[in-house]
Amino acid sequence: GAVVSQHPSRVICKSGTSVKIECRSLDFQATTMFWYRQFPKKSLMLMATSNEGSKATYEQGVEKDKFLINHASLTLSTLTVTSAHPEDSSFYICSAREFFKGVPSPLHFGNGTRLTVT
Amino acid sequence: AQSVAQPEDQVNVAEGNPLTVKCTYSVSGNPYLFWYVQYPNRGLQFLLKYITGDNLVKGSYGFEAEFNKSQTSFHLKKPSALVSDSALYFCAVRVPDFGSSNTGKLIFGQGTTLQVKP
Numbered sequence: 250g251a252v253v254s255q256h257p258s259r260v261i262c263k264s265g266t267s268v269k270i271e272c273r274s275l276d277f278q279a280t281t282m283f284w285y286r287q288f289p290k291k292s293l294m295l296m297a298t299s300n301e302g303s304k305a306t307y308e309q310g311v312e313k314d315k316f317l318i319n320h321a322s323l324t325l326s327t328l329t330v331t332s333a334h335p336e337d338s339s340f341y342i343c344s345a346r347e348f349f350k351g352v353p354s355p356l357h358f359g360n361g362t363r364l365t366v367t
Numbered sequence: 368a369q370s371v372a373q374p375e376d377q378v379n380v381a382e383g384n385p386l387t388v389k390c391t392y393s394v395s396g397n398p399y400l401f402w403y404v405q406y407p408n409r410g411l412q413f414l415l416k417y418i419t420g421d422n423l424v425k426g427s428y429g430f431e432a433e434f435n436k437s438q439t440s441f442h443l444k445k446p447s448a449l450v451s452d453s454a455l456y457f458c459a460v461r462v463p464d465f466g467s468s469n470t471g472k473l474i475f476g477q478g479t480t481l482q483v484k485p
Contacts, residue, residue, distance in 0.1 A: 253410070255410070258408075283472070283473070291455060291478040291480075292478060293411075293457065293475045293478075295472055295473070295474075298472065340408075342410050342411070344410075344411070344473075355401060355413040355416055356411075356473055357413070358403075358410030358411040358412070359410045360408075360409050360410045361408065361409060361410050363408065
């Protein structure tokens, strides 16, 4: 089945530094990847839609200069949290959909990245 | 606006008993509906989907869900719960794509914690 690899699984960084999270589709091509943030109360918030070769589409309220998304190839999207602060501590999850298959295909999710900013 | 509601924060069942996790939706147009499961500190795993056709959809691990258009519901069910089914369950809806880009965001419910006791 389709596998999405997300790295790192855990990262601890100091306030003010930047952190990059990678999301790779291992056995399929993904023209579109989605980045979610999961809060302690469980809910998943869509942050942005990442399109290969073009700019990401950010959801309302998400700072694009703070959460930089790059989708340079059909198998890799990266999320960089710039100048991280403790309030950015969260669980970040990426997901990808296989290239157009004619019917709505399910999203495949990475295992998430637990970011802790001290 | 599209939305998904999971009215129960937690569902408790005894092992061997049937389980139901509720989901209702509000979308314009025909909905594409999904259920995902999340284990601690992991990404989401796809369980099943409804696109069209039979209202009763069978998915992974013995789960099934029933699409009810008149009640705008898509409840997740399993005839006999296992302790290993204990996890966080998300219902999601995707508005159909009309272009060839095959993007389409998933809107998630708040999540329901399923606790199966031996």
